[in-house]
Amino acid sequence: MRGKVGVIGAGAWGTALAQSLASDGSEVLLWARESELVAEINSKHGNSLFLPSARLAETIRATGDLGELAALPVLLLVVPAQFLASVISELPRGERDVVLCSKGIEAATGRLMFDVAADAAPDARLAVLSGPTFAHEVAAGLPTAVTLACSGGEAQWDRLSPLIARSGFRPYYSDDVIGAEIGGAVKNVLAIACGVVEGLGLGQNARAALIARGFAEMLRFGLARGARAETLSGLCGLGDLVLTCSSTSSRNFSLGLALGKGLSAAEALAGKNSVAEGAATAPVLAQIATHEGVDMPIVQSVCRLLKGEAPAGVVVEDLLARPLRAEQEADT
């Protein structure tokens, strides 16, 4: 058993992380936005809204009061990217480790989560946790490995890794917070594209091509923003891209599947209480890429589809009609 950790956000991922932390009997304080969820977690040890498959440890206590978490030295921040700024600004200021676990880019400003959090919580010592992690598998204790990128270097890793690692949950050290963030944000958009390929019935060759060419886009964008190539080749980049592009367990892949089958983005997202981050990230990512002269044709195509500018079949035809080029051209 280790010291008590706070988790902010009781969606599928925050709940799964709380369950992983509690798997050795450790106490976890979990902030949920929905009052009915606070009651359900505390009385029934379940989360029927966002992670119905999990039976939660009794050492997880939920609260609706962010102020209750203020005294804890380590907080995991797990709210969807578009809400991070508003939630973190409600958190009392203080010097503490804050681990960012969301994957996305703020649509209104183009900021990565690290910059959003650094602006709103200048006293916090920030780290990024990212990798191939379906929440239901982590909650079930299945083996999972992640990148834990620490802005405070090895001293921060020495504080955080014993608090976060469990027998089935294995963090790997990095100090490349930009790379860890870009891997997670970009793979969500590429997973939408892979779902489209599946929805159109274009086959496994096309999906493999999309993963490889999508990774080239992630690399180009990441390098332009100061990420390291080896980070993007690791768990939080290529690892997560492969996972998310291969399974209907991914909300982003499932969104793409629906688009490929002819639904509009509004139809595909209607009535969902879970988040497909790629839908909000794609337009702002495409905009930044255009502005910075980074070639990202797959991301631009996802953006066109989400905006309903053309049917999926036409968008794919346009992508395939681009001029032939060298595989490594402009990748370095």
Ligand SMILES: NC(=O)c1ccc[n+]([C@@H]2O[C@H](COP(=O)([O-])OP(=O)(O)OC[C@H]3O[C@@H](n4cnc5c(N)ncnc54)[C@H](O)[C@@H]3O)[C@@H](O)[C@H]2O)c1
């Ligand atoms: N689910 C996963 O497997 C998984 C794994 C790794 C990372 N992530 C990332 O974790 C982040 C959270 O995703 P999730 O899957 O836990 O969410 P989710 O889809 O399960 O749940 C939606 C969440 O959004 C919150 N929410 C809705 N409106 C809000 C508002 N106005 N203000 C603040 N919060 C609001 C809800 O309370 C809930 O916690 C995302 O960035 C996601 O990409 C998810």
Ligand SMILES: O=P(O)(O)OC[C@H](O)CO
């Ligand atoms: O369901 P998705 O598409 O949000 O993916 C969940 C995780 O990010 C996979 O690592």
